[in-house]
Each structure stands twice: as structure tokens, then as C-alpha cells.
Amino acid sequence: xxxxxxxxxxxxxxxxxxxxxxxxxxxxxxxxxxxxxxxxxxxxxxxxxxxxxxxxxxxxxxxxxxxxxxxxxxxxxxxxxxxxxxxxxxxxxxxxxxxxxxxxxxxxxxxxxxxxxxxxxxxxxxxxxxxxxxxxxxxxxxxxxxxxxxxxxx
Amino acid sequence: xxxxxxxxxxxxxxxxxxxxxxxxxxxxxxxxxxxxxxxxxxxxxxxxxxxxxxxxxxxxxxxxxxxxxxxxxxxxxxxxxxxxxxxxxxxxxxxxxxxxxxxxxxxxxxxxxxxxxxxxxxxxxxxxxxxxxxxxxxxxxxxxxxxxxxxxxxxxxxxxxxxxxxxxxxxxxxxxxxxxxxxxxxxxxxxxxxxxxxxxxxxxxxxxxxxxxxxxxxxxxxxxxxxxxxxxxxxxxxxxxxxxxxxxxxxxxxxxxxxxxxxxxxxxxxxxxxxxxxxxxxxxxxxxxxxxxxxxxxxxxxxxxxxxxxxxxxxxxxxxxxxxxxxxxxxxxxxxxxxxxxxxxxxxxxxxxxxxxxxxxxxxxxxxxxxxxxxxxxxxxxxxxxxxxxxxxxxxxxxxxxxxxxxxxxxxxxxxxxxxxxxxxxxxxxxxxxxxxxxxxxxxxxxxxxxxxxxxxxxxxxxxxxxxxxxxxxxxxxxxxxxxxxxxxxxxxxxxxxxxxxxxxxxxxxxxxxxxxxxxxxxxxxxxxxxxxxxxxxxxxxxx
Ligand SMILES: Cc1cc2nc3c(=O)[nH]c(=O)nc-3n(C[C@H](O)[C@H](O)[C@H](O)COP(=O)(O)O)c2cc1C
Ligand code: FES
Numbered sequence: 267x268x269x270x271x272x273x274x275x276x277x278x279x280x281x282x283x284x285x286x287x288x289x290x291x292x293x294x295x296x297x298x299x300x301x302x303x304x305x306x307x308x309x310x311x312x313x314x315x316x317x318x319x320x321x322x323x324x325x326x327x328x329x330x331x332x333x334x335x336x337x338x339x340x341x342x343x344x345x346x347x348x349x350x351x352x353x354x355x356x357x358x359x360x361x362x363x364x365x366x367x368x369x370x371x372x373x374x375x376x377x378x379x380x381x382x383x384x385x386x387x388x389x390x391x392x393x394x395x396x397x398x399x400x401x402x403x404x405x406x407x408x409x410x411x412x413x414x415x416x417x418x419x420x
Numbered sequence: 421x422x423x424x425x426x427x428x429x430x431x432x433x434x435x436x437x438x439x440x441x442x443x444x445x446x447x448x449x450x451x452x453x454x455x456x457x458x459x460x461x462x463x464x465x466x467x468x469x470x471x472x473x474x475x476x477x478x479x480x481x482x483x484x485x486x487x488x489x490x491x492x493x494x495x496x497x498x499x500x501x502x503x504x505x506x507x508x509x510x511x512x513x514x515x516x517x518x519x520x521x522x523x524x525x526x527x528x529x530x531x532x533x534x535x536x537x538x539x540x541x542x543x544x545x546x547x548x549x550x551x552x553x554x555x556x557x558x559x560x561x562x563x564x565x566x567x568x569x570x571x572x573x574x575x576x577x578x579x580x581x582x583x584x585x586x587x588x589x590x591x592x593x594x595x596x597x598x599x600x601x602x603x604x605x606x607x608x609x610x611x612x613x614x615x616x617x618x619x620x621x622x623x624x625x626x627x628x629x630x631x632x633x634x635x636x637x638x639x640x641x642x643x644x645x646x647x648x649x650x651x652x653x654x655x656x657x658x659x660x661x662x663x664x665x666x667x668x669x670x671x672x673x674x675x676x677x678x679x680x681x682x683x684x685x686x687x688x689x690x691x692x693x694x695x696x697x698x699x700x701x702x703x704x705x706x707x708x709x710x711x712x713x714x715x716x717x718x719x720x721x722x723x724x725x726x727x728x729x730x731x732x733x734x735x736x737x738x739x740x741x742x743x744x745x746x747x748x749x750x751x752x753x754x755x756x757x758x759x760x761x762x763x764x765x766x767x768x769x770x771x772x773x774x775x776x777x778x779x780x781x782x783x784x785x786x787x788x789x790x791x792x793x794x795x796x797x798x799x800x801x802x803x804x805x806x807x808x809x810x811x812x813x814x815x816x817x818x819x820x821x822x823x824x825x826x827x828x829x830x831x832x833x834x835x836x837x838x839x840x841x842x843x844x845x846x847x848x849x850x851x852x853x854x855x856x857x858x859x860x861x862x863x864x865x866x867x868x869x870x871x872x873x874x875x876x877x878x879x880x881x882x883x884x885x886x887x888x889x890x891x892x893x894x895x896x897x898x899x900x901x902x903x904x905x906x907x908x909x910x911x912x913x914x915x916x917x918x919x920x921x922x923x924x925x926x927x928x929x930x931x932x933x934x935x936x937x938x939x940x941x942x943x944x945x946x947x948x949x950x951x952x953x954x955x956x957x958x959x960x961x962x963x964x
Contacts, residue, residue, distance in 0.1 A: 285692075289714030289715075290694070290712075291694070317714075324716050325714065328873070329696075329698050329717070332697055332698075348619065348863045349618055351863040352776045352777055352849070352851050352852075384698070385618060386617070386620070388624050390618070390775035390847075391523045393775060393776075393781070402657075413463060417426075420422065
């Protein structure tokens, strides 16, 4: 990994120096920068924050928003909780799989999209719903899925 | 290329009748004219739900609604809002109600509604503290700091009999009193905004629409229990809530409602935000504390409870967002006023979120004690497509399953347990009779399987087995023994799981096995799914 990346990580850790137990905050911000949390980065964070690397790894793998493997530029999270499920989430997932040629958990070859399923996004009033990075889309059907994907494909 | 803004135009047969197509054309024309064609994209969308004024136009990501938007007003919206970034208030839905309003089952308060916690949501600009102040904002904080002792504050909350709205219904006043009495110099107030229960989005609406009410309530709680610091734990899925809270904290600090010596008193209080990272179990209060402490969000052994040993081992009050939103009005209007709403044993209002197969999706705040019949058939406008009602899941998967014979039970924290159900978070998920019970129960099971933290075996393995067996049943490979095994698994999990997640997980399964026994048996005996969805789905799976 490049020198400059390590420096950026150090800056993030420095930013939370005053906070008590900021491990989650640091991991979140580092992931925002690099899209995922590679092992060597986790090790570096552990060393710099003086936390056992097993702890850091344990935390990074516990939470579903932390990715320890490379993911696409856009992570699509489709809600499959019951309120979305009974409003047709299954078909939305099928449509996404078809359009992207991906299965759950996979990333496209061009590194653009990762398809994941998730629990309730808290927008069940417009079910079925999904999130692409931090934008939420509701009232999905085959056509909406195609339209929305087109926006990201450009 | 990526567009900075999307303009969504609702395009349904009824909105077309109101001229939505012409409005869309005009939008595109004007956007091109002002040279924003490469930055702003006009999209058609399906229905936004409830009976809203038409044509209905939403600007994303600003979340501003213009409705009804007439062709002759399009130019102003494009020039002012899209070009200059200035919202045109008088053209907005109901003259400036926010996007949030469209998440109400009805855009305007109904006769049945009583808005206490949603008193401001949709009516004020959440990013402007003066809007909040103009509606008695921070008056309750001023009152406790100038006129009341901490004991008096606790007494008022106790007398109001406010029960925690996070799901468990524990009396808030008692919780505050325990924390007040606990030994220790350092204490904390924590707001639980992890809202992960499927079908629930009330806390998000409050945080986005009225963030100051939560800050004010946390400061009051801090004064009452003797804390100087508060944390709001917000789930990562709510970026907008986080933005609104950050801005609210900044403004409250500027106006002196947070920080050193608030309103010239001896009391100082700060609030910080911590963001979740996608784990439902972190809504459980001790798992949430672990998460703030930078650890895996696994629940702790209780007791000790947080009021004794909470954040970093210090006495801590944890309250849900909706619970806190009730605090300022109770302080200002008194416990007797609060008790005049709802039922004697369960006073106040409850925000219900109508989700699933119901005509009017959205949320509604009504007095405690309302029945499901009123909620679903009057307010919700009935089951979608004229279908029959199969079941209503109350309080999300961890709550209870209500079957059509229970439509007239008053919805309160104390009555529902008598029917093996629970009010929980107030989520209502309506399932119509075109759905297969095995499929629905499996969907609950998959949720718990996905969200189990893996700390204890009954929950980690139990949920996996439940989903596997249900999968077999829906593929026509089930036997009567499988049904017995499900019962056995469910009962064991209830008794042996470590935390509330694993203990509640089998609830929908057990209740449905009992009430829909026949449908389960048809699946295993005749290998037929009466609703026809099991076969359909396994077919689709094999051709995938
Ligand atoms: C598995 C599980 C998930 C929970 N999720 C939430 C949640 O998302 N939001 C919440 O406020 N309470 C949740 N709770 C309840 C909290 O543990 C706690 O009771 C609540 O925050 C107390 O606040 P209240 O007294 O104001 O209701 C959950 C409990 C369990 C067992
Ligand atoms: S169930 Fe999908 S957003 Fe809530």
C-alpha cells in the first residue's frame, strides 16, 4: 500500500483522538475513503490505535456495512424484509440479478456494481425498496429498476 | 454521467388525468432551456401512495414536494429551485410541508389523529431552529432549568406513566429514577435511534422532521439524572437523519441550548452522534452500548441494567426516539394532560406505520387503545386489491402475529401480551390472503437468520434450521415430523436464547403453526401450496 494511504488513515485516527472508543467511527471513515477494509489496513489501524488486531478484525466482520473484500463502486442493497417481501421484493431482486448478471454477494467484472440483500431500510411506506450507496429508492418494479440502473451505468 | 438532481413526476392514470404528462414535458423543456439538461434528470414514477394532490412532483435528493404543480408554475420551480437552489415554498405540498408529509398515511391530520410526537414533523423546517422555537421549542428545557429540581422532573415523568416506545414498554420515569439514584459522578443519556425492526420508520420521520425535539428531551433527561453527555446512536441506513441531527446540534450549540451553562444555569450538556454499521441486534440496549464502545454489538448479561452499569460502565439512561419526543410536551402541559390521551394503563399516543398489503401506506399517530380494525380498514383504507386479510404482524418480526379474529383488541402495551402478541415498535405489516403462510413465516425466519449475532447457539443454529425446514416444506419435501420439529425448535429457542432477539425470533412461527395449521399440513401432506406461491418461486429459482 502506498505511503499516502497510510498518512490518510493516520489523519482519520488523529481526528478521533479526543473521542472515547472511536474504533467504529474510524473504520467507517476509512471505508468511506477506500470502499472496503483490506486486511493490511485493519492491521495498520490496530497498530496505530493500540487495539489488538483480533478485535479490529472481529468488529470489521461483525457489521454488515463493513466490507473486508473489494466491492463495486456502487453497492446495491435490496431490502428483503417482510413488508417489502409481500410487496414484491422477490421480483425486484430477480430483476436486478437479470439486469446485472449477478447473484447475491457478487461484484460485476468492471467493478461497478455489487449486489447484496439487506434487512429493512426503514422506508417500508414505499416498498419494495433498495439503497445504492447512501441513496434510497422506493416503489420499485422492473421498469424502475432498469431506469435507475441506467443512471449509474453512464 | 451522473445527475446531481432527479425530478420525479408521479405518473399514474389518475395523475395523467390531472395533466402530469404536460407537467413532465414542461419540466424537460424548461430544464433544457436553462442549460441544466446534463445535471438534472426528469423521471416518471409510480404512485406515491395515499390520495395525494396531483400532479405530484418530488425533487431528489432535496426531498422537496411540489404538489399540485401546474404547468404555468413549472418555470418558477426550474428557475428558482433547480437553477438557484431556492425552494419555492408556496408551491410546495400544503404550502411547505416537507417530503416527509407524503410518508403520512394521509397528508393532512385526520379526525382520529392526535399528534404529540409528530407535532412538528412536516410543519417546520427541521434545518431551522427558529421554526422549532416558534412552536414552543426549548421552552420545556427552560422550564426545568429555571423552575424544577431533577427530582421534580422525574416525578412528573413518573406520574405521566409514559411507557418506553422502543418496544418493551418499560416506565420511563422509573428508568430515570434508577439512573438518578445510581452511584457515580459520570452518567450518560443515550438515544436509541437504531430503528431496525422491519416495518418501522417512525423514528426516522421524527429525526428528519423534528431533530431539536430529541436534543431538547435528551438535555432534560441529562438534567434529571445528572448527566453531562448524551449520545445518539443512529443506524447507518439513515444518512438524512444524521445530517439533520448534525445541523440541529450545531444550531442548538449556537443558540446556547446545548453546551456550557445552558441558559445561564449551572447545567452543561453535550450531544454526540454515533453511527451504526448495519446490525439489527444493536437496537438491543446493551448491544448498542457495546457498539458505542467500539466492540462487536453483542448483548451483555443483564442484570446489571444500564441505569446501574451502562456506557463505559457508568449509569446510563437509554430511551427510544419516540419516547423522548414525548418528554417536552409532558413537561409543558403536565402529566394529567398526557394521561387524558390513550387508556388509563397505557396513556399517550402511538405512531403506527402501515406497511405491506394495505391501501394507504404510511404512518399515523393515534391515541393508544385504537383497534386494528380502525387502523387497517378506516385509516389504512383496507387491504389492497380487495383481497382478504390473512394476518397483521404487529411490532415487526419480534412483535406479535394478529389474525383476523383479533381485529377488535385495543392496541396497548398491556393488552396485546394477553393474545400472545406485542405492540412492539408500532409497525403494522398487513399480509393479504394471496400470500402463502410458509413463505411469510420463512421471510420472518430469514430476517432473524441474517441478523442473529451468533453469540448463542439456540439463536445461531435454531434460526438456520427453521429456515432450512421451511425451505423444504415449500419445495414439497416437508413431512409432518418437520412441523413437530419446528414447534420443538421454537419452544426451545424461546426458553434458552441469550437475548431478546433469539427469544422473540420463533414467535411468528409458533403462532402461525397454530393458527394456520391446516395450510402447513396441506403443504406437507398433499405437497400443495394453496396460495400457489411456493411452486412459483421454486420454479423461478431453478430457471435463474
Ligand atoms: C433484538 C432487539 C432489538 C431492539 N431494537 C430496538 C430499536 O431498534 N430501537 C429501540 O428504540 N429499541 C430497540 N430495542 C429495545 C431496547 O433494548 C430498549 O428496550 C429501548 O431502547 C429502551 O427505550 P425505551 O424505554 O424508551 O423504549 C430492541 C430490543 C431487542 C431485544
Ligand atoms: S421492509 Fe423494506 S424498507 Fe422496510
